[in-house]
Amino acid sequence: MLVKLSLSGIKSRFKDYLVLFSGLVMAAAIFYMFEALATNRSFIKANATFSVAPFVFQFGSVLLAIITLVYILYANSFLLSMRKHDYGLFMMLGAKAGKLGQLIFLETLVIGTLSVIVGLLAGWGLTAVVGHLLIQRLDATAAHFNALYWPAILITVIFFIVLFILMALINQRTLRKTPVLKLLKSTAQPTHVAVKPIRTAVKMIGGFVSLAIGYFVMHQIGVFQLAGIGIALVTIVLGTYLIFSSLFTWLLNRLQRREKFTSRGLNNFILAQLNFRIADYNRMLSMVALLFALALGAITTGMGFQKNIQTYTESAPYDVVLHNPTAETKKAAQKIDTKRSSQYTFKVKKQQVYFVREQFDQAPLYVQKNWRKDQIIPKYQLMSGKEMTMAEAPSWQVSLRDLLLPRDFQKDIKLVDQAEFDQLSGQSHTVKAIVSTDFFANLDAIKKTTQLDQKQNHSPANYAIGSTKYDFYQIMNSVLSGLEFMGFFLGIAFLAMLASCLMFKILSGAASDRVRYRMLDKIGAQQRLLRQAIAKEIGVLFILPGIMGIIHVLFGLQMFTVTKLLPEAYHDLWLPFLIFLVLYGLYYVLTVKLYQKIVLTKEP
Amino acid sequence: MTATTIVDVKHLRKVYGKANEKQYEALHNVTFQMTTGEFVGIMGASGSGKTTLLNILSTLDQPTAGSVRINQQELNQLRGNQLADFRAKEIGFIFQDFNLLENMTAYENIALPLSLQNVSAKKARPMIEKIAQTLNINGILAKYPTEISGGQKQRVAAARALVHQPSILMGDEPTGALDSKSAKDLLDTMQSLNQQQHVSILLVTHDPFSASYCQRILFIKDGQIGQELKRGTKSKEAFYQDILGVLGRNEQTGA
Ligand SMILES: Nc1ncnc2c1ncn2[C@@H]1O[C@H](COP(=O)(O)OP(=O)(O)O)[C@@H](O)[C@H]1O
Numbered sequence: 001m002l003v004k005l006s007l008s009g010i011k012s013r014f015k016d017y018l019v020l021f022s023g024l025v026m027a028a029a030i031f032y033m034f035e036a037l038a039t040n041r042s043f044i045k046a047n048a049t050f051s052v053a054p055f056v057f058q059f060g061s062v063l064l065a066i067i068t069l070v071y072i073l074y075a076n077s078f079l080l081s082m083r084k085h086d087y088g089l090f091m092m093l094g095a096k097a098g099k100l101g102q103l104i105f106l107e108t109l110v111i112g113t114l115s116v117i118v119g120l121l122a123g124w125g126l127t128a129v130v131g132h133l134l135i136q137r138l139d140a141t142a143a144h145f146n147a148l149y150w151p152a153i154l155i156t157v158i159f160f161i162v163l164f165i166l167m168a169l170i171n172q173r174t175l176r177k178t179p180v181l182k183l184l185k186s187t188a189q190p191t192h193v194a195v196k197p198i199r200t201a202v203k204m205i206g207g208f209v210s211l212a213i214g215y216f217v218m219h220q221i222g223v224f225q226l227a228g229i230g231i232a233l234v235t236i237v238l239g240t241y242l243i244f245s246s247l248f249t250w251l252l253n254r255l256q257r258r259e260k261f262t263s264r265g266l267n268n269f270i271l272a273q274l275n276f277r278i279a280d281y282n283r284m285l286s287m288v289a290l291l292f293a294l295a296l297g298a299i300t301t302g303m304g305f306q307k308n309i310q311t312y313t314e315s316a317p318y319d320v321v322l323h324n325p326t327a328e329t330k331k332a333a334q335k336i337d338t339k340r341s342s343q344y345t346f347k348v349k350k351q352q353v354y355f356v357r358e359q360f361d362q363a364p365l366y367v368q369k370n371w372r373k374d375q376i377i378p379k380y381q382l383m384s385g386k387e388m389t390m391a392e393a394p395s396w397q398v399s400l401r402d403l404l405l406p407r408d409f410q411k412d413i414k415l416v417d418q419a420e421f422d423q424l425s426g427q428s429h430t431v432k433a434i435v436s437t438d439f440f441a442n443l444d445a446i447k448k449t450t451q452l453d454q455k456q457n458h459s460p461a462n463y464a465i466g467s468t469k470y471d472f473y474q475i476m477n478s479v480l481s482g483l484e485f486m487g488f489f490l491g492i493a494f495l496a497m498l499a500s501c502l503m504f505k506i507l508s509g510a511a512s513d514r515v516r517y518r519m520l521d522k523i524g525a526q527q528r529l530l531r532q533a534i535a536k537e538i539g540v541l542f543i544l545p546g547i548m549g550i551i552h553v554l555f556g557l558q559m560f561t562v563t564k565l566l567p568e569a570y571h572d573l574w575l576p577f578l579i580f581l582v583l584y585g586l587y588y589v590l591t592v593k594l595y596q597k598i599v600l601t602k603e604p
Numbered sequence: 605m606t607a608t609t610i611v612d613v614k615h616l617r618k619v620y621g622k623a624n625e626k627q628y629e630a631l632h633n634v635t636f637q638m639t640t641g642e643f644v645g646i647m648g649a650s651g652s653g654k655t656t657l658l659n660i661l662s663t664l665d666q667p668t669a670g671s672v673r674i675n676q677q678e679l680n681q682l683r684g685n686q687l688a689d690f691r692a693k694e695i696g697f698i699f700q701d702f703n704l705l706e707n708m709t710a711y712e713n714i715a716l717p718l719s720l721q722n723v724s725a726k727k728a729r730p731m732i733e734k735i736a737q738t739l740n741i742n743g744i745l746a747k748y749p750t751e752i753s754g755g756q757k758q759r760v761a762a763a764r765a766l767v768h769q770p771s772i773l774m775g776d777e778p779t780g781a782l783d784s785k786s787a788k789d790l791l792d793t794m795q796s797l798n799q800q801q802h803v804s805i806l807l808v809t810h811d812p813f814s815a816s817y818c819q820r821i822l823f824i825k826d827g828q829i830g831q832e833l834k835r836g837t838k839s840k841e842a843f844y845q846d847i848l849g850v851l852g853r854n855e856q857t858g859a
Pocket residue numbers: 604620621628630648649650651652653654655656657
């Protein structure tokens with residue numbers, strides 16, 4: 001009988017359960033998605049060239065576990081808030097607390113198990129799709145990447161089952177311990193938070209000082225090394241929390257005193273809502289701000305590595321160099337949008353390679369300029385045959401050698417005039433050096449041409465001493481695209497988790513907000529105004545951690561520029577930021593829509 | 605003073621339940637008028653349709669058939685935002701369960717209807733202080749609802765209902781959640797509002813004592829207005845006896 005009643009309760013609130021369920025599924029899916037990378041040691045070893053990578057992943061794992069725990073706690077309080085009233089009623093009707101306890105225990109476990117199963121399936125799909133997309137988009141070499149990874153499944157299942165048993169126990173206890181009347185009346189509302197000036201000032205100063213220490217340590221990461229990451233983490237977590245629990249409450253209170261502002265529309269109501277929300281959300285918002293920073297940081301550095309690839313690709317003067325090109329190779333080369341193409345002939349002796357001086361007067365050669373101090377990659381200038389003397393350090397010899405095949409690398413380079421060249425015995429070879437208008441736009445054609453040339457000349461496909469842009473691109477891409485892939489993957493996982501977390505926390509308060517909005521409706525507030533109020537209120541809750549997160553990232557990137565890991569980390573920041581903010585914005589819109597649906601739908 | 609009609613209800617019907625569901629007719633051909641400055645009571649047993657009627661009059665719900673005019677405005681002609689605006693301007697409403705926002709002070713609660721109409725803070729302050737004076741709550745304006753008594757809460761709710769000077773004040777069992785002393789205080793206040801400030805009041809109740817404050821009582825039973833009782837020049841006590849009499853007779857016929 002009770003089971004029947006309970007089931008009918010679920011049925012009547014099916015939509016709310018759907019929200020809850022999809023949230024749990026998402027949590028399990030994201031957790032799995034992350035673990036599929038984090039537990040895959042061979043993947044990490046193959047793709048991360050720096051030694052702290054396993055540490056980073058373990059740290060990420062722990063962080064994600066904590067977040068998931070918090071997330072499940074919120075989801076659970078959402079579940080309880082839905083069930084409390086029903087169970088209170090059953091108790092009023094004479095159902096025994098013990099029996100109801102068993103019921104909620106079962107209910108929690110069933111929901112949990114179902115969501116883990118569906119979550120694993122979703123996680124598998126998600127991992128495959130995201131992984132595939134990234135590998136394709138980035139031309140990445142993600143060796144050993146596997147969407148279906150057993151250890152990750154095992155960890156996810158164990159972690160979630162333990163969590164849900166814990167939740168079930170908590171729920172059972174809550175139901176048993178809470179008096180019936182309290183169950184019937186919805187959860188007690190925190191009402192308003194008064195600002196205590198001295199305490200707020202102390203917190204605010206403490207917050208700023210902690211953040212300053214954290215930012216300083218990140219800037220001096222070269223000095224502090226790994227300990228610096230630990231220090232920064234602690235101080236930034238602390239600082240963020242202190243700022244949230246002081247600065248924003250204080251700002252709200254200041255705003256609330258400005259009558260001009262509060263007397264317009266529902267402004268005062270929104271402030272009042274935010275006032276108690278922010279007190280209630282302090283920890284939550286700090287955590288979201290941090291996650292936001294981590295996620296955005298991960299994506300930004302991921303993109304930074306992409307930029308590194310581009311930067312280092314420009315290390316070479318020529319995009320492709322063809323050696324005695326066949327008709328097929330020439331045809332392939334015609335597909336390249338060419339800016340400059342120079343052909344030179346040469347003859348190979350036992351110890352020497354001879355080029356024709358006049359040919360360089362007609363088509364000058366790119367030669368490396370002197371290295372300046374703040375330069376990251378070499379720069380080139382054109383040099384004619386007349387300038388190629390032995391007087392200066394003959395850097396042109398290096399450039400010419402780079403045009404040759406590996407088998408001739410050891411030989412001396414000589415320049416002779418045409419008459420002398422003709423006298424030399426031996427076969428005459430040609431080399432053709434091509435500069436495209438845009439390497440990345442022509443990547444496909446360049447790749448194909450290079451491969452043809454390599455095949456025809458029997459040169460190894462991946463010799464390490466590359467001398468064309470394509471060679472550099474290949475080397476950098478194999479090293480960095482794995483990191484880039486990880487950055488994106490982590491970023492997306494963190495983002496999805498943090499945004500769902502925020503969404504749930506907000507949605508779990510929706511039930512109690514319904515009453516308030518209903519009342520505003522009764523005294524004649526227009527629906528438009530109510531919708532706006534919701535959008536604004538939730539907007540602030542999304543924007544605050546966002547701003548904090550962005551500031552953290554802007555300072556955190558110092559670690560990468562100072563260590564020269566990403567020398568141009570601050571260049572073109574808008575792109576990763578834009579991508580990230582669009583995703584974050586989508587979550588915001590979704591939350592607002594769901595909230596409006598829960599709060600503004602009139603009950604029959 | 606010329607007596608104009610403030611509420612004009614004709615052939616009102618309300619059926620709950622959609623066409624394919626079980627239907628229930630909560631109001632059946634209800635017709636009555638109320639003139640400006642009147643203090644009218646609507647009385648009936650629980651489930652007789654009082655709340656349904658009041659929700660329709662206050663534009664919170666739509667009738668199945670019939671017409672309602674409040675202050676000359678036909679409610680049927682209003683849509684969406686117009687309905688909300690009409691509610692905000694013309695109607696003051698007090699609910700049984702106070703309906704105060706617990707995260708705002710009494711003052712801020714009272715100010716809400718004014719800020720909905722974008723009345724400037726400067727203009728709002730004297731209006732709020734005046735109505736607080738009238739309702740004798742100026743001492744608690746800075747407090748939050750959790751910090752004041754039920755009777756005070758209901759006064760704050762009344763102040764919020766009246767601060768923007770609506771054409772009519774409606775109450776759905778506003779004394780229902782109050783102890784008898786607070787209930788009497790509130791009723792006395794409503795009476796003086798009616799007599800001194802000429803506020804039109806429509807009071808829904810099932811309690812004879814509350815009803816005895818009215819000038820005229822409409823008895824509703826099973827969604828229909830049956831009897832009407834006028835106080836005339838009678839004392840409150842005598843009117844109270846009359847009401848009990850009507851209720852007793854209703855019970856006998858009902859049994
Ligand atoms: N939303 C609704 N849907 C269906 N029936 C309703 C609804 N609201 C009220 N009723 C029914 O209409 C009748 C009148 O209700 P109501 O107006 O609340 O009475 P009162 O306020 O006099 O106690 C009751 O029988 C009640 O069950």
